[in-house]
Amino acid sequence: METKKKVVIPRPKPLTSENDPLHIIKTRMVTHNRPATIAGPMVRYSKLPFRQICRDYNADIVYSPMILAREFVRNEHARQADFSRNSSDTPLIVQVGVNNVTDLLKFCEMVAPYCDGIGINCGCPIKEQIREGIGCALIYNPDLLSSMVRTVKEKYKDTLRLETKIRIHDDLDTTVELCRRVCDAGADWITIHGRTRRTRSSQPVNLDAIKYIISKIKDKNIPVVANGDCFQLSDVTRIADYTGANAVMAVRGLLENPALFSGYGRCPWGCIERFWYRTIEYTCLPFQLTQHHLFCMLENMQLSKSLLKELMSTKSLPEMLDWFEDNFELKRYGEKGFGERVEIPYIKIE
Template sequence: MERSAMAIPKPKPLSVKNDPLHIIKTRKLTHERPATIAGPMVRYSKLPFRQVCRRYDADIVYTPMILAREFVRNPHARMADFSTNSGDSPFIVQVGTNNVADLLKFVEMVAPFCDGIGINCGCPIREQVREGIGCALIYNGELLCSMVSAVKKKYGDKLRLETKIRIHDDWDQTVKLCRDVCGAGVDWITIHGRTKNTRSSQPADFQAIRYVVDRISDKGVPVVANGDCYLLEDVQQIADLTGAHGVMAVRGVLSNPALFSGFITCPWGCIEWFWYYTLEFGGLPYQLLQHHLFCMLESMEVDRVLIKALMKIKNTTELLDWFDDHFELKRHGERGFGQAVQPPLKR
């Protein structure tokens, strides 16, 4: 059953199983690989999708960015933006905020249900930047450090806190920012290897991430590298190039939630699991359900005529019927459910 955020005094206890910092620091020893992380996507990292990514070897998953000012003031925003359940762990709630007061109230409301908080310092959307949210924070280190310090002063090691940043044109500015947030008490830093103005079509700059990692290593704060992770082999390559403890995929897992399990394209099992979790948990807007399925089918290289037909369907009931008409869509509990790799088209 889903749970909406309510103000409960104590954060959820951390253990070796759900402590994201422990996972990031130890995956190389326990699994001989970096930590694998499914990053935050605006609107798309909802509970059903997080569960699919977790089933396919994502160690840690994120919610979409949630705006603190709306969340703390509007109960309808809380219901729409945040849901979880007992199996949704470990996961990080990412927040967009520009002041300490909203952040502390937000953390108080979600801490009982999550394993960590991530402050978004990387969103380049103009509307957010104009309000001092997202990328604006990498140019306002004093404010960012005050927010990190306020959360850690109140919660200490009972709650993990991350900052997800982009690089500056001047890499030394990024080094200074990272050293400052380390001093403020951040548990780990995720670095997206692009600047605020770098287009997503341009390659991520892993040399820049390496430059920063080498210059903050004395702080003992692990770094997660983000950018251009589309295959399992990319995970180790990115970790080797950057020296990062973990690797985050975002666009890669949107089209292939099984990326971290080594699948080159999305396996059919993801479709069946996603349908199951969506219907089991409820609350996913139809447009998101439709677009998730579109992205996964497109990765499988399903006939474009079929995909175009999918996008014309207007509601969940018709969409489920459409899948049953064109594919052998197994239900949870049926033999072979969630195991197929190739799309089981009906001829």
């Protein structure tokens, strides 16, 4: 009878100044005269092709989508569907939705060789996740959250960075106490989304809350990332200056305009061409997800509603590519000017 060989997962390589997210967060103001810029996690949307175009446009650190630990560690199909990367996909933080130490350790063992840090999701407000003890549920369970952070850091130390992304409580001092406990447990930095579990994204982010929390944990000497309502490059400096944060994370703003951190007020056409190239090259996005990414970017570019409707009526990747080539001049990778144009290059019909 043949015995199966045990698969040995390599330990993560030591972090360097080039790929250590903690070093980048701490030093960007000195090296680049600006706060660190971070492309935050979006369920489904923060996959490899999209992460790469965010990097093309000055995102210093990029997150994966939230991945559910219990599915990932038990299901090979989930691993194939949820996580892909390449050698240039760094610094990368893999965000995890998890509600117990055991699954978190198994998850870290699987992904640590392929990323630079793990982010524990403590901010997802979706009711189904909260019922499972995931996402926002963790800000009401500081004992469990602290235990998860401490266990991972004791095992990996500085070979793997660990972050927690939280929402705020109605009582801000409760959030302060949570952050202090997470700091003591060994987290490398904390990301604060300035909304409560019940605050709608249409309501303004509470920058005063982020500022207050940062002021109360300064003695812990841990970096803080501010998250919420970053839609223009000017917002990065404004948010960081007001709150005292070391870095600023954008999420919805990047979905519409991946070039946000490069100072483009609207999504440039170059994003479209780069996204098409990466999507076809990596072949890791479902058609509907690809379609929605392109819709968000083109809507931000103020494409007409009639053309947006035509885009969304396409039923396959080849059909959608044909539609693009019928309406626009779409350069291929390697062609002169690829990924450089700003305005939409409509094809003029005589």
